[in-house]
Amino acid sequence: MRTIALLHGQKDSEHYEVGHEREQRTKMKLLVVVLLTLAILSVYATNGWILKLGENERPFMLMGVPTVVDAGSGSGILLRIKSTCNEMLLISSLKLNADSNGNANTNGTIMITAFSCREIGPGELVQITAFSPVKLDGSSYEAIITINGKDYSFVARRNA
Structure with missing residues (x-):
């Protein structure tokens, strides 16, 4: 209807109002997108996901x-780790992934090492x-360390 009205001699001020409204809507959409992006990034940064x-x-x-x-009749893991965060790690x-015969990754049983x-x-x-207490044969094993309740996996190799 506005287009028809403009064709029939409506003032230029109305044409300006229509363009101005469109520009305002575009700015609002852009503002919403920017704010939404910032909100998502702040959540990620708070949880450390970006870093x-x-x-x-x-x-x-x-x-x-x-x-x-x-060590005698048993085997284990020698591990040197350094904390890279600003809080205490527990x-x-x-653990080593091995079966009761000391073979790594054969049946998926986890052999828990004596550890405090x-x-x-x-x-x-x-x-x-x-x-x-279990003697391990072979050269490398999956090792699992639990820090602050989260498991981390790595490969432990037999000392040559």
């Missing part, structure tokens, strides 16, 4: 290759040796 990608997701850094070590478990909980302060470097 934690790939290897940076770990709150610790492995210092050297985790190795499988022998290591609640350290350990706290690590910000930036602290610790060496942990955890032993199990």
